[in-house]
Amino acid sequence: MKPILETQSLTKRFGDMTAVDGLSIVLEKSSITALLGGNGAGKTTTLSMLLGLLRPTSGSIRLFDHDFIKDRFPVLGRMNFSSPYVDLPQRLTVRENLCVYAKLYGVWKPDARIRELAASFRIENLLDQRLRRLSSGQKTRVSLAKSLINEPEFLLLDEPTASLDPDTTAWIREFLREYRDQRGATILFASHDMREVELLCDQAILMRSGRLVEKGTPADLLQKYERDNLEEVFLKINRETS
């Protein structure tokens, strides 16, 4: 089976600074992959390039067997994303926001899809509230609902459970796993939450100073580094490579 995503020697330089340095990764269909790394490791830059928000300096991105750098528009409708770095319009209600994005992605029956997502994300009672009136946890749920509006085959998430309480975090984790299982979607997320990574992902990619320093399943990494949890693995790798 062909991978969903394949990057080769992906590099992004800003002047003299290299934010991502020769990153080559492969994501298989229906996999959940975590992108790990400290601040400035290059996670958000990598996600931005995979979303078409940032043009790589060199290297290639093949997404759904398309040359994504050359022409990203044919595949953008098959993906979506959520990030704490972007917001939805605060003056619009949750329903209006979801309605606009449903239309933007060409969702066939937007009302039914919005109802379905509202039930899944437990935001039915928030649908007619303006976004600015919501708590940060509620906003995160709405942002995640927006990211699933087109039922994406490839979902990119930047710290998906940031600002959520432990109960909602656990629920979102379960929801993402179910979404992957039911739709066969591929999920790539950047996170600092090692517990989340251990519980959710099939593969972890560790970055430091823009470079890939390690990758593997959480179980393999724990075994390889003889540690009890991923946080200790992360600290060990980070200190060894610094």
Added chain:
Amino acid sequence: MRLQNTCSGRILALFMRYFFLLRSSWPRIVEIAYWPTMQMVVWGFVSQHFAPSSPGLTAGGILISVVLIWDTLFRSHISYTLSFLEEMWSRNLGNLFVSPLRPWELMLGLACISLIRTLIGMLPAALLAIPFFGVSVFDIGFPLLIFFFNLVLTGWAMSQFVTAILIRYGLGAESLTWVLPFLIAPFSCIYYPLSTLPAWMQSVAAYIPTTYVFEGMRSLLLEEVWRSDLLIKAFSLNLFYLFVGMGAFLFAFRAARKHGLLLQAGE
């Protein structure tokens, strides 16, 4: 999932986004009509004051008419640029540009909502001028539409340059939104004929489409002569600036993608 991803659907989505924003606040709608109406009232009284001593200045309701038509340009430009700024203020550009929305579709969506907002702003002022000062710009007839659309086009062209600068340099350049229309105002000969300007300013004015619109308007209202040559010049210049403006926006968008500015556009 069944998706019907079409260009018209995406432009409609943007239109809905700005329509929802507009209807979310009645003070916003009132404000759109408020400024043109105030302009009309103030200039209406100025016109009445000068009518006995300077009939040439106020004949045919020219002063009120040019004020209203000039405001069309201002409204069209402000409506376009403010809608774009809304995306920056709400940090929504990232969400828009990871969707299948093309940059030129964004431009078209902004233009559509700008037209609606301009009409909301101008119609009450134009209608109120009839009972207040006995001046109806609608008496101009079909040429009014031509004057109106030419100024709307000039407003959009200016907005494309401003949004190009905004996307490249961020909200630090926000004040350009308000400044730019006034930069071309002296050259546009809104209240006076082109011959009033010194020679060097006339040379500059020759490259500004609004100059021809107001010259044509004066010719029609004061001499009752329809100068299609002036309107063709205005329209040609507008088309030229629109295409250059589009190019500037697309160029700035590419630069923003290169420098990673789209995610931080609201910060």
